[in-house]
Amino acid sequence: MPDLKILIVDDSPTMRRILVNTVVKAGYPNCKEAEDGKDALAKLMAGDFDLLMTDWNMPNMNGLELVEAVRLDAKLKTIPILMVTTRNMKEDIVNAIKSGVNGYIVKPFDAKTLNAKILEIMG
Amino acid sequence: MPNVDASVKFKVTDKNFKVVASYTPYYGEGNELTVDDVLRQLESLKVTHGIKHDIIKNMCESNRPLPSVIIAEGTKPQLGEKARIETLTEIKRESKVVEDKDGKIDFKNLGDISSAVVGQELYRKIPPTIGATGIDVYGNVIPGLPGKDLKLVTGYGTIVDENDPNLVRAKIAGEIQIIKGVLQISDIHYVKGDVNYESGNIKFNGNVKIDGAVMSGFKIEADGSIEIRGNVEDADVIAGNDVIIAGGCAGSGHGMIQAGRDVYVKFVENQTIKADRDIFINGDSYHANLVAGRSISAKGKKSVIVGGQAEAKISVSASQLGSVACTPTVIKVGIDPKFAERLRVIEEEIKNSKESFEKLEKSIVFLYKLKIDNKGQLPPEKDALLIKLETAKKTLPEKISTFEKLKEELLEEQKDIEKAFTMAHVGVYPKVKVYIGNQWITIDDNLGPSQFRIVDGDVVRLSK
Numbered sequence: 001m002p003d004l005k006i007l008i009v010d011d012s013p014t015m016r017r018i019l020v021n022t023v024v025k026a027g028y029p030n031c032k033e034a035e036d037g038k039d040a041l042a043k044l045m046a047g048d049f050d051l052l053m054t055d056w057n058m059p060n061m062n063g064l065e066l067v068e069a070v071r072l073d074a075k076l077k078t079i080p081i082l083m084v085t086t087r088n089m090k091e092d093i094v095n096a097i098k099s100g101v102n103g104y105i106v107k108p109f110d111a112k113t114l115n116a117k118i119l120e121i122m123g
Numbered sequence: 124m125p126n127v128d129a130s131v132k133f134k135v136t137d138k139n140f141k142v143v144a145s146y147t148p149y150y151g152e153g154n155e156l157t158v159d160d161v162l163r164q165l166e167s168l169k170v171t172h173g174i175k176h177d178i179i180k181n182m183c184e185s186n187r188p189l190p191s192v193i194i195a196e197g198t199k200p201q202l203g204e205k206a207r208i209e210t211l212t213e214i215k216r217e218s219k220v221v222e223d224k225d226g227k228i229d230f231k232n233l234g235d236i237s238s239a240v241v242g243q244e245l246y247r248k249i250p251p252t253i254g255a256t257g258i259d260v261y262g263n264v265i266p267g268l269p270g271k272d273l274k275l276v277t278g279y280g281t282i283v284d285e286n287d288p289n290l291v292r293a294k295i296a297g298e299i300q301i302i303k304g305v306l307q308i309s310d311i312h313y314v315k316g317d318v319n320y321e322s323g324n325i326k327f328n329g330n331v332k333i334d335g336a337v338m339s340g341f342k343i344e345a346d347g348s349i350e351i352r353g354n355v356e357d358a359d360v361i362a363g364n365d366v367i368i369a370g371g372c373a374g375s376g377h378g379m380i381q382a383g384r385d386v387y388v389k390f391v392e393n394q395t396i397k398a399d400r401d402i403f404i405n406g407d408s409y410h411a412n413l414v415a416g417r418s419i420s421a422k423g424k425k426s427v428i429v430g431g432q433a434e435a436k437i438s439v440s441a442s443q444l445g446s447v448a449c450t451p452t453v454i455k456v457g458i459d460p461k462f463a464e465r466l467r468v469i470e471e472e473i474k475n476s477k478e479s480f481e482k483l484e485k486s487i488v489f490l491y492k493l494k495i496d497n498k499g500q501l502p503p504e505k506d507a508l509l510i511k512l513e514t515a516k517k518t519l520p521e522k523i524s525t526f527e528k529l530k531e532e533l534l535e536e537q538k539d540i541e542k543a544f545t546m547a548h549v550g551v552y553p554k555v556k557v558y559i560g561n562q563w564i565t566i567d568d569n570l571g572p573s574q575f576r577i578v579d580g581d582v583v584r585l586s587k
Contacts, residue, residue, distance in 0.1 A: 042491035046484055046513075069495075 004122070005047070006031040009040040009054040009066065010084075015107075019053065019084065025111040026118065037061025041069055044076050051122065056085035056096070064099050071100040080121045084109075126151035129183075131161055133168060133194075139259040142170055142195035144179075148186045156183050165195065171262040173197045201254030203270035210306075211244040212299065213237050238328045239293035239308055246306060248275045248289040280308030296346075297329040310347065317353065318343060330364075339374065348384075355380065355394075371406075372396070393431075397460075408433070408441075414460045424549075428452060434460050439545045445552030445566065457543035457560040457577065462533070469530045476523045483516040545575040557582055 006028055010016045016033045023031050032047070034040035038061045040054060052070065056063035063083060070076045083101045085092075093104050103121045105114065127150035134143045142165065149155045161179050173196045182192050239245065251270030258264055277283060277291055284290040293299075297310035310329040314322050317335035325331055325343040333343070336353030337360065343349055348364040357374035359381075360366055366382040373392035380386055386398040390406040397414045404421040410430035413419050419433050421441035428441040434455040445452045459465075490509045494501045501509065540560040551570040556563055559575065564582040574585045 038492060038495055039488070041495055042488045045491040045494075046487040 002027055003030060004028050004050045004118070006051045006053060007034055007040060007043055007047070007049045008032070009034045009037065009052070009058070009063070011036050011055065011058040015055070022109070022111050022114055023053070026115040027111075028118070037063065037066035037069070040066055041073075044070065044079065045073075049079060051118065052079055052081045053084050054081065056083060056087055056092075064096065067096070067099045067101055082117060082121055126153040128153040129156035131156060131164065131182075133164070133170075135168070135170075135260065139261060139263070140197035140199055140257075141193055142168075142260050144182065144189070144192045144194045146182050146185065146189040146192060148188065158183055161194070170195050170260045172258050172260050195260045197259040197265075198257045200257030200265045200267045202268045203252035203254040205271035206251040206273045207249050208246050208273075209249055210246045212239060212246075237299045238297060238312075239299050240296050240328065241293055243293040245281060245291050245293055245299070245308075247287075247291070248273070250289060276305055278302065278305040278307035280310070281306065298327060312345075318358070331362075336370065339378070357394075366398075402435075404441075416459065416461065428454070434458075436460070437543055441547060442549040443552070444545070444547040444550075444557075445555035447552060447569075449552060449554045452555045453558070454545050454555065455558040456545055457540035457558070458537065462537060466530070466533060469526050469533065473523060473526045473530065476519050476526065480516065480519045480523070483512050483519070487512050487516065540577055543577065547573045 006023055008016060008019045008023060008031055010019060013035075016035075020031055020033060032043065034043050036058045037054070040052070041061070043049075044052065054063045054066055061069070063085065067081055067083070070079060070081065080102045081100065082103045082105060083096045084105050084107060086107050088106045096104055103117050105117050127147070129149035130147045132145045134145070135141070136143055144161075146156075158176070158180050161183065162174070165174060175194050175196065178192060179194050182189055182194065251272050253269050254267035256264055256267050275283065275289065275291065280293065280295045280297060281291050282294040284292050291306075293308050295308055295310055297308045298312045300307050300309050312325065312327040312329060312331045314325065314331070314333045314335070316322070318325060318333055318337040318341045324341055325345070327344070328346045330347035331343060331345040331349045333349070333351045333353070337343060337351060337355045337358040339357040342359040342361070344361045346363040348367065349360055349362040350367045351360070352369045354370035355368055355372045355374075355378065357376070357378040359379050361379075361381045363383040365384045366380050366386045366388075368380070368386075368388040371390040371392065372378070372380060372388050372394045373390070374394050376393045376395070378394055380388070380394065380396040382398045384399060385401045385403065386396050387403045388396065388405070391404060391408045391411040391413070393410045395412040395414075396402055399416045401417050402413055402415045402419045404419075404426065406421065406423055406426055408421055408428045408431070411433075412431050413433040413435075415435040417436055418438040419435045419440070420438070421428055424442055426441045427443040427446070428439070429443075429446045430450045430452055432453040432455065433439045436459045437456065439454045439456055444454060487509065490501065490505060490512070493505065494509075537560075543559050545557050545559070547570075549572060551566050551573050553566055553568060555566045557566070557575045559577045559582045562577060562580065562582045564575065564584070570584070572586065575582055576585060577583070
């Protein structure tokens, strides 16, 4: 699935760069970046993305709020979402799943793990 | 002499347009004739029109015989206007000398040759008209007479309009000429003599034939072919089809010959020749810049290409390439001379489309952010703008993909350089540089008959 169009959301430019490099290394060169939840939501509305990868803790609109906004939007509600975060407590994972993410991956991770997760989510 | 009554006799003449009276006055105690008597007699003859009462009165008062008095005259029918030809286009080349901003007169540009395009209205016959009606002395209305007609003549290259029998149009494109009084369209413009200050520059929608030479600084442009019997100096000769020069083409490098198809020339010296297809030189090329879409060939047992550059997509051939004087000479084959320009245009289109896509996307994202901030609502004008931008954005990926495909095809076409070759039938001299595609070889020795082709990615000299 090298044509997969992925939107990567993280408020830290350094972290975004690392994520983009890992995603490209995993075999998905077609990816774009957003700096927070609001930016991501606007870009999702403007473009036709196949997968959303989002951080949890962000200003303006955090990851969970973004997931909820996406799931409530008629046009975007079916997009697969992968939550990428350092929060690894079980209750966090449960909350994320409840809000509507399709997968959860804890930083740091390598390209191989990411690819396996993407394949799992995308079926 | 006995008394005699006055009397009158009438004669209707001139096809009933005149009543001529013959009057005899009374004599002695005879009765005179009154105007009423005359009018009654005319009435009995049914003459009603054109009666000259004054003349009748004078006649009746006359005391001498009047043998021939016109007492009634009808109105004759009139002759209409004769047919004529009205021209609908400018026919003669007029000298339109133009001054530049400094007041200098450009004597080379003497105005365009009057030329016609297919279907252009040339002239029209204005048919004869019918003259005014007449009335004879009996009051009969006589129809007016038609003016003189003329036959509509059509010359070569002209045709009568199928819906208007009086209109003549151009059947072919070409120069408008009057030959023996008849307008014709010639697809060949002849220049009897040289192209110089007398003829001025030539620009013509058709073929051009020049009996003489083309002097420095002049320009000839034609949609068709250009045939020149003499030499061409530092002049521009630009043809949509072929350029055929019976003489040579020599100057100081300021002229250019350009053809949409082929160029035929006897020899070239220090000039630029560009042909979309082939360049045929019936002799030598010295220090020329030759560019051909297909091939360049210098014919003849002693033909040479020395100095300058000869660039063609398929082949360059001559008896001799370079000279014993080791003149630097560049021969390039395997690359379409227009390749770089075509590639540049395509790449620019791709770049511009991608930039437009990025800009549109940024604007769309901005509007969506605004919408999110306003709880999913946008002012109507912004909403309309969003729809407009999204529609525009949708068309771009297809456009980009089309141009990328074109670029791939163009690059693929360029890979086909195995067919390209350079041929020297007699020999090649040092300082000749032979390019095939991006690979090249410089000749260091005097070589005999040679053929250069690309083999395994390198330029290789093969024995002829």
